[in-house]
Amino acid sequence: MSFTAAIIGRPNVGKSTLFNRLVGSKIALVDDTPGVTRDRRPGEARIGDLHFTIIDTAGLEEADPASLEGRMRAQTEAAIAEADVSLFLIDARVGVTPVDEHFADLLRRVGKPVVLVANKAEGKIGEDGVMEAYSLGFGEPVAISAEHGQGMADLFNALLPFERLDEDKDIEEEGDEEVVIGPDGEEIFPELDTTKPIRVAIVGRPNAGKSTLINTMLGEERLLTGPEAGITRDSISVDWTWRDRGFKLFDTAGMRKKARVEQKLEKLSVGDALRSIRFAEVVVLMLDATMPFEKQDLQIADLVAREGRALVIAINKWDLIEDRQKAMAELREMAERLLPQVRGVPLVTLSGLTGSGIDKLMGEILRVYALWNRRVPTAALNRWLSGVLEHHPPPAVSGRRIKLRYMTQPKARPPTFVAFCSRPEALPEAYTRYLINGLREAFDLDAVPLRLMLRKGENPYEDKAKKR
Ligand SMILES: Nc1nc2c(ncn2[C@@H]2O[C@H](COP(=O)(O)OP(=O)(O)OP(=O)(O)O)[C@@H](O)[C@H]2O)c(=O)[nH]1
Numbered sequence: 001m002s003f004t005a006a007i008i009g010r011p012n013v014g015k016s017t018l019f020n021r022l023v024g025s026k027i028a029l030v031d032d033t034p035g036v037t038r039d040r041r042p043g044e045a046r047i048g049d050l051h052f053t054i055i056d057t058a059g060l061e062e063a064d065p066a067s068l069e070g071r072m073r074a075q076t077e078a079a080i081a082e083a084d085v086s087l088f089l090i091d092a093r094v095g096v097t098p099v100d101e102h103f104a105d106l107l108r109r110v111g112k113p114v115v116l117v118a119n120k121a122e123g124k125i126g127e128d129g130v131m132e133a134y135s136l137g138f139g140e141p142v143a144i145s146a147e148h149g150q151g152m153a154d155l156f157n158a159l160l161p162f163e164r165l166d167e168d169k170d171i172e173e174e175g176d177e178e179v180v181i182g183p184d185g186e187e188i189f190p191e192l193d194t195t196k197p198i199r200v201a202i203v204g205r206p207n208a209g210k211s212t213l214i215n216t217m218l219g220e221e222r223l224l225t226g227p228e229a230g231i232t233r234d235s236i237s238v239d240w241t242w243r244d245r246g247f248k249l250f251d252t253a254g255m256r257k258k259a260r261v262e263q264k265l266e267k268l269s270v271g272d273a274l275r276s277i278r279f280a281e282v283v284v285l286m287l288d289a290t291m292p293f294e295k296q297d298l299q300i301a302d303l304v305a306r307e308g309r310a311l312v313i314a315i316n317k318w319d320l321i322e323d324r325q326k327a328m329a330e331l332r333e334m335a336e337r338l339l340p341q342v343r344g345v346p347l348v349t350l351s352g353l354t355g356s357g358i359d360k361l362m363g364e365i366l367r368v369y370a371l372w373n374r375r376v377p378t379a380a381l382n383r384w385l386s387g388v389l390e391h392h393p394p395p396a397v398s399g400r401r402i403k404l405r406y407m408t409q410p411k412a413r414p415p416t417f418v419a420f421c422s423r424p425e426a427l428p429e430a431y432t433r434y435l436i437n438g439l440r441e442a443f444d445l446d447a448v449p450l451r452l453m454l455r456k457g458e459n460p461y462e463d464k465a466k467k468r
């Protein structure tokens with residue numbers, strides 16, 4: 001399964017040329033006259049074995065910034081809306097122009113992912129333009145030459161995180177199944193399907209010991225020998241059974257280093273981590289006990305929280321630690337201080353080399369998986385809410401009390417709650433945090449990310465109740 005990218009940029013930056021390069025057949029017109037191609041055009045693009053849909057927005061008349069309104073804006077907005085990511089092209093030979101800046105504003109306002117691309121970067125003339133592109137505020141530009149096919153490997157790496165695995169959709173769509181209402185009005189939630197393998201990604205910095213752990217689990221040198229280059233990425237996972245429960249284990253960097261020799265993998269990119277996180281239901285972040293909580297570890301933990309996956313932190317190479325009690329106290333302190341966004345996340349010490357601690361790790365994986373799938377009955381939720389409102393009601397903002405009326409959990413994976421509120425936009429952030437922490441405590445939902453959404457409105461079930 002693939003994703004959609006939109007090529008965005010002012011006329012003549014080389015959008016059609018890039019489109020042709022990626023789609024591989026000359027179906028888009030290329031011309032020196034600005035505005036030569038027309039309308040939005042989708043094509044099936046390919047870089048290496050990365051397949052995706054690309055939308056070209058070429059062919060919009062040159063307009064001065066003031067009149068970026070109109071056709072150009074409408075086309076661009078439509079393309080951005082359709083796409084998972086925008087390839088924002090500038091002309092490295094010209095540098096950043098006011099029209100580029102207007103496109104940048106537009107993209108920023110929409111707030112969807114942007115990959116900044118400095119085209120026509122072949123040779124020396126483009127160098128200044130590439131540097132200038134940083135000023136647009138979309139991070140490091142990917143320097144390419146669409147005409148000469150340069151920079152395609154970098155573009156590949158920049159787009160890789162957006163590739164959607166087949167599993168992605170399943171993960172997102174499960175957990176909001178229809179809830180059956182029983183004879184007494186109580187909700188009957190679907191049972192957790194224990195026949196389905198639990199998808200576990202093992203992520204961490206190079207050398208943390210991911211491959212060693214998986215090899216020990218599997219009891220064979222499987223990762224070191226396979227998989228060969230060219231195997232589809234979707235199938236890079238290994239099946240494993242632990243105490244009658246099926247697992248699919250996934251180790252990106254360790255496996256892909258062997259699978260993709262063309263890629264620079266000295267350092268684990270955020271894109272790599274994001275891929276495995278998306279694949280997983282439970283993510284095991286593996287730290288090296290001799291140098292825990294480095295910047296990259298924290299970044300990965302943050303990604304896991306943002307993607308809403310269940311997290312277990314595995315402290316590996318525990319066999320090397322002498323004063324374990326002291327080390328554990330320090331690790332707990334660090335986790336609390338450095339990772340407030342994943343409060344309560346389990347820390348498991350182990351040695352992938354000797355195999356000690358693996359049972360403990362598996363136990364925690366099962367525990368957080370169950371929590372992550374947890375459904376709280378609406379009645380219990382609202383009983384809890386009325387207690388909260390009594391003891392610690394929302395504050396008054398600009399002289400008026402904010403009313404919270406009703407709460408429900410429409411989905412799990414991760415547990416996601418909706419609260420109906422008279423003025424959601426005015427409810428202070430601190431109060432939302434208070435509610436989330438309260439939910440954690442009341443329903444034993446520590447250790448997994450929780451989502452709380454505020455909706456404007458009354459209790460949606462009140463009318464029904466009255467009618468009855
Ligand atoms: N030097 C150089 N020229 C390029 C490169 N890519 C595109 N061009 C040239 O730039 C001009 C414009 O390219 P197009 O692909 O038509 O640009 P566009 O952004 O689609 O333009 P509109 O259709 O006007 O929106 C053409 O003359 C291309 O040959 C490149 O990588 N290097």
Ligand SMILES: Nc1nc2c(ncn2[C@@H]2O[C@H](COP(=O)(O)OP(=O)(O)OP(=O)(O)O)[C@@H](O)[C@H]2O)c(=O)[nH]1
Nearest residue numbers: 206207208209210211212253254316317351352353
């Ligand atoms: N003492 C000790 N060493 C370990 C342990 N686990 C792994 N190592 C060593 O750490 C080094 C890195 O292990 P790998 O399993 O290759 O690490 P990785 O995280 O898969 O690394 P990449 O493939 O580069 O991402 C190897 O030399 C292992 O022998 C452990 O539990 N204890």
